[in-house]
Amino acid sequence: MHSWSDTLRFAFQPVINLSTGGVAGLEILARPETGDILAEARRDPELDGGLAVSAVRAAARKETLLPLHVNVFAGTLADLGGLAVLHDAVRQAGRMPWEVTLDVGPPYTHVPQQALLEAVAGLREQGFRISADGIGDGDVPLRLLVDMAPDLVKLDASLLARPSAVRAMRTLCDQLGALLCVEGVETELQCAAALSAGAHLAQGELFAPPTRLPAADVYVPPRSPVGGVPPRSGPTVGQFVRPAALLPATASAGQVRALLTGSPDVSGVVLVDVRGMPVRSVHRSRFLLSMSGRYGHALYADRPAVKLGDPPRTVGVDATAWEVLDVVAVGGRDRTSDDVAVVDRYGRCVGVLRLADLVRALAESRVEEAAGLNPLTRLPGSDAITGEVDRRIADGGAFALSWLDIDHFKQVNDGAGFAAGDELIRSVGQALQRSASGNTRVGHIGGDDFLLLADPEGMDRLAPAVLDTPWSASGRPVTLSLATVVCTPGSVRDHREAAACLAPLKQAAKALCGASWVLGRAGLPGHEVRRGAGAPAPQARCG
Secondary structure (H helix, E strand, O other), rough: OHHHHEEEEEEEEEEEEOOOOEEEEEEEEEOOOOHHHHHHHOHHHHHHHHHHHHHHHHHOOOOOOOEEEEEEHHHHHHHHHHOOHHHHHHHHOOOOOOEEEEEEEEEEEEOOOOHHHHHHHHHHHOEEEEEEEEEEEOOOOOHHHHHOOOOHHHHHHHHOHHHHHHHHHHHHHHHHEEEEEOOOOOOOOHHHHHHOOOOOEEEEOOOOOOEEEOOOOOOOOOOOOOOOOOOOOOOOOOOOOOOOEEEEOOOEEEHHHHHHHHHHOOEEEEOOOOOOOEEEEHHHHHHHHHOOOOOOOHHOOEEEHHHHOOOEEEEOOEEEHHHHHHHOOOOHHHHHOOEEEEEOOOOOEEEEEEEEHHHHHHHHHHHHHHOOEOOOOOOOHHHHHHHHHHHHHHHHEEEEEEEEEEEEEEHHHHHHHHHHHHHHHHHHHHHHHHHOOOOEEEEEEEEOEEEEEEEEOOOOHHHHHHHHHOOEOOEEOEEEEEEEEEOOOOOOOHHHHHHHHHHHHHHHHEEEEEEEEEEEEEOOOOOOEEEEEEOOOOOOOOO
């Protein structure tokens, strides 16, 4: 045994789920009483591997059920080709590899990248989760980060001063299927900035300092009513995963009872097979009720717990909250309060979901959406559309942004009355909604102005359906004008540039007679008149 083990202690710092306010895991930090053992471990892979093993054993002595985050240098994994000793230590501690996240940290310079990627792939095959640590304050190449495809990316809190960079990293995490964590959060302002930029997790002195015993209480600032990155199709379950209480499928009812009575915050136990795949779900209340009868303990204590469990309800880590509700809706009402097991791409249980967390998140998202709806048409406003434009730009996709309005609407209002004008606007909005399909989004930005966001070919069907409709207000014929700009990857940097490209096309469409449609391409001169007649409008170039 190394001499450093006599003076080495470990501290635990919670990782906080910013959506639920709960503790998602514990990072184990080495705290030597003398010397700088971390500097030595950076140069000595065997020592670094020994530290990782000692960290797991220290957590086992504290009898915590929370998932663990264990630090290891990138060079250690590349040099050792993985950590076979860590896998054995995790099993000996009574834990599963998928309950352990390896925080792979810098330096990455001079680390053989192919050897590191092979080691990461081997560890992932064993079930370990991988975190890329020190991003933003380290030296990890962006290409290597993408190739590692981590389950979690940890950003240094100093990067919060550059929110665009954090939002960009959130977009990358979405593409990789990873969660985003900000570490080193010390103030409520930093916490709010992390939420606003789209972080899922955070850790730092604000929530709880590193302590010798796993923290029982953490401080989480109250959430602002305005959240971070707007959901694409409802919140994803990755934001709400809670640690799962796991036991092997061979566990007895007595073992389950001991876990539940010793951990009052645990709402249920997931029984898993040797691969970590859920076999049975044990609900706390129903299980303890069965055991508390006159002969319950005598009848069940030594029997397999699977006899008292139910088939597990499972969803993938990339499922949306709405998809979870579909899963919960299947089956008896007596199971609506059961935890839902979250599984990774290998089918292994990586956590659980509580229905209350999802319902609250869906309610909040609906309230936020309702606040942004136009009261006349009940369509989202410009913020929702422009936000989606920025997301599509960040995703590197092509799209068509269109603006539509009613020709000479002031004259319509003055001649037919505001009630007829309002009814016309509502009818146009309803027609746009009916005609929209696929990824097309319709927004009402005020007055008689509408915004449409679609795939590049998405307007080919929608435009004729709206423009060819005979419109009128109190018997007065009315026509519509439509302008579209097609944006290819790299042609615009954000929604402001896309809007600037759309402005001259709008003028061109309004210069035509009757129902009109003008289409241009960002960064290219000129435009195509697809509908309408009249004098040619001036040629314009944007971008």
